[in-house]
Amino acid sequence: MYKIVTKKELAPNIYLIEVAAADVAAKSNPGQFVIIRLDEKGERVPLTIAGVDFEKGTVATAFHAVGRTTKKLAKMNAGDSITDLSGPLGNPAEVGKFGRVLLVGGGVWCAPLRYVAQALRKNGNKLVVVAAGRTENDMVYENELKAIADEFHVASDDGSKGHEGLGFLADVLKTQKFDYAVAMGQVSLLKKVVDLTRPYGLKTMVTLASLMVDGTGMCGACRVTVAGETKFACMDGPEFNGLDVDFEELVSRQRVYLPEERMASMIHDKLGGGVKRG
Amino acid sequence: MDKEQRKHEIPMAKQDVLDRIHNFYEVALGYTEEQAMAEAERCLQCPNPRCVTGCPVEVPIPQFIKEIKEGNFLAASKKVKEKNSLPAVCGRVCPQENQCQQMCVLGKMGDPISIGRLERFASDFERRNGVTVPELEKAAVTGKVAIVGSGPAGLTAAADLVKLGHEVVMFESLHLAGGVLMYGIPEFRLPKEIVQSEVQYIKKLGVDVKTNYTIGRIYNIDELFAEGFDAIFVGSGAGLPNFMRIPGENLGGVYSANEFLIRVNLMKGYLFPEYDTPIRIGKKVAVIGGGNVAMDSARCSLRLGAEEVYIVYRRSREELPARAEEAENAEEEGIIFRLLNNPTKFVGDESGWVKGMECIKMELGAPDASGRRRPVPIEGSEFMMDVDTAIIAIGQTPNPLIQRTTEGLETTRHGTIVTQEETGATTKDGVYAGGDVVSGAATVISAMGAGKTAAKSMHEYILKKKAAK
Numbered sequence: 001m002y003k004i005v006t007k008k009e010l011a012p013n014i015y016l017i018e019v020a021a022a023d024v025a026a027k028s029n030p031g032q033f034v035i036i037r038l039d040e041k042g043e044r045v046p047l048t049i050a051g052v053d054f055e056k057g058t059v060a061t062a063f064h065a066v067g068r069t070t071k072k073l074a075k076m077n078a079g080d081s082i083t084d085l086s087g088p089l090g091n092p093a094e095v096g097k098f099g100r101v102l103l104v105g106g107g108v109w110c111a112p113l114r115y116v117a118q119a120l121r122k123n124g125n126k127l128v129v130v131a132a133g134r135t136e137n138d139m140v141y142e143n144e145l146k147a148i149a150d151e152f153h154v155a156s157d158d159g160s161k162g163h164e165g166l167g168f169l170a171d172v173l174k175t176q177k178f179d180y181a182v183a184m185g186q187v188s189l190l191k192k193v194v195d196l197t198r199p200y201g202l203k204t205m206v207t208l209a210s211l212m213v214d215g216t217g218m219c220g221a222c223r224v225t226v227a228g229e230t231k232f233a234c235m236d237g238p239e240f241n242g243l244d245v246d247f248e249e250l251v252s253r254q255r256v257y258l259p260e261e262r263m264a265s266m267i268h269d270k271l272g273g274g275v276k277r278g
Numbered sequence: 279m280d281k282e283q284r285k286h287e288i289p290m291a292k293q294d295v296l297d298r299i300h301n302f303y304e305v306a307l308g309y310t311e312e313q314a315m316a317e318a319e320r321c322l323q324c325p326n327p328r329c330v331t332g333c334p335v336e337v338p339i340p341q342f343i344k345e346i347k348e349g350n351f352l353a354a355s356k357k358v359k360e361k362n363s364l365p366a367v368c369g370r371v372c373p374q375e376n377q378c379q380q381m382c383v384l385g386k387m388g389d390p391i392s393i394g395r396l397e398r399f400a401s402d403f404e405r406r407n408g409v410t411v412p413e414l415e416k417a418a419v420t421g422k423v424a425i426v427g428s429g430p431a432g433l434t435a436a437a438d439l440v441k442l443g444h445e446v447v448m449f450e451s452l453h454l455a456g457g458v459l460m461y462g463i464p465e466f467r468l469p470k471e472i473v474q475s476e477v478q479y480i481k482k483l484g485v486d487v488k489t490n491y492t493i494g495r496i497y498n499i500d501e502l503f504a505e506g507f508d509a510i511f512v513g514s515g516a517g518l519p520n521f522m523r524i525p526g527e528n529l530g531g532v533y534s535a536n537e538f539l540i541r542v543n544l545m546k547g548y549l550f551p552e553y554d555t556p557i558r559i560g561k562k563v564a565v566i567g568g569g570n571v572a573m574d575s576a577r578c579s580l581r582l583g584a585e586e587v588y589i590v591y592r593r594s595r596e597e598l599p600a601r602a603e604e605a606e607n608a609e610e611e612g613i614i615f616r617l618l619n620n621p622t623k624f625v626g627d628e629s630g631w632v633k634g635m636e637c638i639k640m641e642l643g644a645p646d647a648s649g650r651r652r653p654v655p656i657e658g659s660e661f662m663m664d665v666d667t668a669i670i671a672i673g674q675t676p677n678p679l680i681q682r683t684t685e686g687l688e689t690t691r692h693g694t695i696v697t698q699e700e701t702g703a704t705t706k707d708g709v710y711a712g713g714d715v716v717s718g719a720a721t722v723i724s725a726m727g728a729g730k731t732a733a734k735s736m737h738e739y740i741l742k743k744k745a746a747k
Contacts, residue, residue, distance in 0.1 A: 027496045037453055043545065043554035044453070068554055084453040086490035213545070213555075216451050216492050217677050218461070218517040219537035223528055230521060230528065235679070249528055252630030256530040260556035 001081040002036075005058050010140040013065045014108050015074055016050065022057030024087045030116040031093025031207065031239050034059060035215045037084035038072055045069045046212045048184070048238075049088065050111035059087065062111035062140065068265050089215045090238045094205065095119035099179035102202075104130040104166070104193050105145070106185025107138040112207075113184045114141050117148055125180075126150045128172065132189065136161035169196050178202055183242065187251055194242035206242035208233045208250070225249055279319055285388025288317040290395050299580050299611050302465040302548055306370070311351070314399040318347035321391050322383060329393060332381035334727025335368075335434070337361045339378060339393055346396055355404035356412075358397055363437035363480060364430060364726065366405060366472045367459055369398025372723045373601050405475055411482045417443025421508035421740035424449065425485075426493045426680065429457020430722045431513035431713025433477070434729030435736070436485045439511075442737050446485045447507075451492035452544065457515055458714075459722070461544040462536075464574050466581070467604075470543070494679030499687070499709060508743060509708045509736045512695060513729060516674040516714035522566070526624030527670075531560060531632040535567070535575045535671035542578050560666030561585045564635055566621055567671035568593065569719075573604040575669045576613045584667070587613050592620040592640050592653040618642075620653065622660060624668060635663045676715045684709070694718055702732030708743075710736050 006018045024034065033048045047061040065074035076082070093116045101120055105113035110131050121127055129149035133139040134157045146152045153172075154162030166189075173196060181204040183193040190206040197204045213219045215234045222233035225246035231237065291307040292298075298305050309317065321343045329339045337358055345354035358365045374380075374394035382390030404410075420443045425432045428450040440446045454460050456473045481487055493502070493514070502510055519534035521527055538557070541547040547557030559582040565575045568591035579587045589608065591598065594617050598605055609615065618640045625634040639659035642651035676693045688696040688705040695704055695711040702710040712728025714720055 023491075023496060041546070041549075041553045084490055086451065086453065086492065087496070089492060089495055213537060213540050214452060214461075216495075216517070217679065218519070219540050220519045220521065220534040221537045223521075225528060230523075249630075253528065253530060255630070256558070260550065260558065 001083060002085040003081045004076060004078055005056065007076070007078050010062060010108075010111070012137050013074070014062065014138060014140055015065065016060060016062045016111060017073070018053065018056070018058040018060045019082065019085055020057055021059050021085050021087070024085065025052040025054060025057050025059050028052045028059060028088040029092035030095060030112070030119045032088035032090045033209070033215070033238060034061060034085050034087030035089060035212070036069075036073075036082055036086075038069060038076075038082050040083060042083065043069055044084075044213055044215065046089070046209060046215055046234075048109070048112035048207065048209065049115060051115045059085070060111075062108050064108040064138070066265070071265065071269075086215065090234055091236075093119075093182070093207070093239050095123055097123045098125055100126045100128065100177065102128050102130075102172075102178045102181040102197070104132060104169075104181070104183045104185070104189070105141075106132045106189040107134065108140060109184040109186075109207075110139070110141040110145060113182070114144050114148070116182060116184070117145065120182075121148050128176070128178070129153070130155060130166070130169065132156065132166060132185065133161070134158065166192050166196065169193070173197065173200055173202070181205065183207075187247065187254055190242060191247045191251075194245070194247070198243055201243070204242040205239045206245060207238050208240060208245070209238065224253070284320050284384065287320070287389035287392050288313045290392070295610050298466065302581055304469055305466050305607060308402055309395055309399045311349075314346050314351075314396060315349060317392050317396060318343045320384065321347065324383060328381040328383060329378040329391075332378040334377070334723050335362050335730050337378075337397070342400060343391065343393070343396055346400060351400055351403040352407065354396075354400040358400055359412075362397075362726070363434055363483075364476045365397050365401035367430070367468060367476055368723060368726070369394050369396075369401060370468050370472075371463060373721060375602070377723065405472070409475070409479055409482075411479070414441055414443065414483070419741055419744045420444050421744065422506055423447070423736060423740075424502045424507040424510045425513065426510065427457055427513040427515055427713070427715075428455035428477070428487065429513055429515050429713060429725065430459060431515075431725035431729035431732075432457065432511065433480055434726040435511045435513065435710075435712070435733040437480050437483055438730055438733035439736060440480075440484045442733075444737070444740065448485055448487045449491040449493050450487065450489045453489050454544065455487050455489060457513075461540045462571065462574070464539065464543055464578050466577070467574065492679070494683040498683040499680065499706070500685070503708065508740050509710065511702075511729070511732050511736060512680055512704070512709060512711040512715060513713040513725070514677055514680055514715045516719040517677040518675045518693075519670070520673045520675060521670060522621065522672060524621060524623050526626060526632065529624050529626040529632040530630050531558070531666055532624055532668045532670065535565075535571045535669050536674065538575055538669050539571070539578065542582070548578075548582055557582065558667075559584050562665045563587045563667040563669065564590050564621075564663060564665040565669045565671055566590050567673070568597070569599040569671065569673070570601055570604050571674075572671035573600045573608045573613075575671050576608055577611060579667070579669070580611055580613065588616050588663070588665075589613055590616045590619050590621060590635075590637065590663075592618065593650065594618055594642060597650045616663075618653065620655065621668075625662075631666065632668055633664075633666060635665050635668055636660055637663055674714070674719045676718070680715075692718060700731070701735035702728060703735060703739075708739065
């Protein structure tokens, strides 16, 4: 069992939890993920690591309570325990010295993005950071990101906060020379960013939280075509150069379990915590 | 018992086919006490038993059968466990027909003795009546051993080493120990409760089982040595699924058998939404491959409600690598065999879901390196199969994580770890390996045999190491 040590609501329906897992904390790096399973009947859900505290021996991760598991997790509190937490999994993000780096995070993903940004900054990079969201309501870690950015932007799809959409990035890219870019967010956001950076041939690393089951290379559910080759996000990624990713296929693969996920989520809402267990 | 009676085995009851295709309960029902004793009666109790020579873990077969014959079922189970720590598993999934039973003298004139069924009976009896753990003797010299992977090889090595007095820590990357016994083999062939009860036995022997530890990510092998382990056994299996590398393979509805079976078995997807992990199955399912994994995938598909399930295999019936019993069970359940066919591409609908599979007909040519006749495509024989789910079961290769993260560990071009066959020693001092990670995908019992061999050499290695200090 792994105890939830702290829980914070970062924005409506977006939470950050710190979970006691000293061995995992000691070995985690930015860009890696953990897989959690809430209880004996739970599914395995990958969550990207948003930070660690070596002294407390905790791993932090943020989640948006939209699916069955994350909704259940949102109802748990500090002091409660989850059955399984496995990690760190996946390869660490590249955080070398590149020069000027563009970072774009979408919604809840700004939390793990900060963990990557911190490491990039520590290694002497100049950071231009964009915190994006669908609306002003799903922005997290704005202040924290702003504090470590050399230049900081906010954008929302509906224009309720900051720039409306990511279109402004076209100008940013035109007027500044970047050496490296990192995007973390929903696949739609990743694709938008890559579409903008592609004309400059700018290496744009995207983190692919595809459908994973085991997270250790066993199932291949997370396969994705990168530069014409099938890769496993869990083994070869989760970070890939977005310029090489087949986004069309990725979007279609991510839809595979939508009907079941909607159903499970609905059951959760109706029955308040899950179906009868017996 | 007269000669004629001795020729015929006591059959084991199976769940009726019309019932079992709708449930995940065990197909084979096991012997009753009377049946077991009657079957045991057939054993000739050879003074030089050949059956034992066919067993990779050297179970004292005539001795445990004698106990059953005399009605000492608990004693029979203990006899088996002297050598085999996973008897309920072996009794169910070992290919006895190619091993112990193939050597049985009775087989020359009739049916060999049903060693697997008797082993299953004895261990099931003990489980129902409360498992007891033997008192372990304290050893003079002991060490600390890490076992990486909790499948059949790891469980066997762990049990043998803990019995020799060593401190044993077993690391498993998934949330439950058992490896392929948990994620691969379906409930209706090997109930998961039984696997967990065997794991419990090994824990009770004193093995510390750490789940959720993916070695190669959290610690690598050298870090384990730095943590104070004297020797390490790698039994990380063949977990990486092979794909066919044909167009359309990444469409929705195309699964690796590993993904499909993990969702169904380990995550209990067949009980969705009571369990949280979904599994989507269509009406027409094609399973590509002809091994046990293919049979398991096909039979699971049927139980999940598929209307038509095909086994698509590129060679003929004769070359089918599955256990004969499993292929027969599959056929009995209505799985349709499309032999000498090989897929060439998958076609999707507008939403990215598979809707068809193009195949080409094959014929058998000259024998290849494996000694089997090589399948050759018949030009121009392509045809379409209407399918809405495809499961690729053409084999697995070892997960490369440990090989990639361990310096000095030699591997083959197939990604398997190089070992000395007699000892299980790898090219790295103190590191031993066995099971599918060495042999490539093979059987549970051969992995157990390798675990046993490695345990013996690791014990000697530790004694030598401690003596040198």
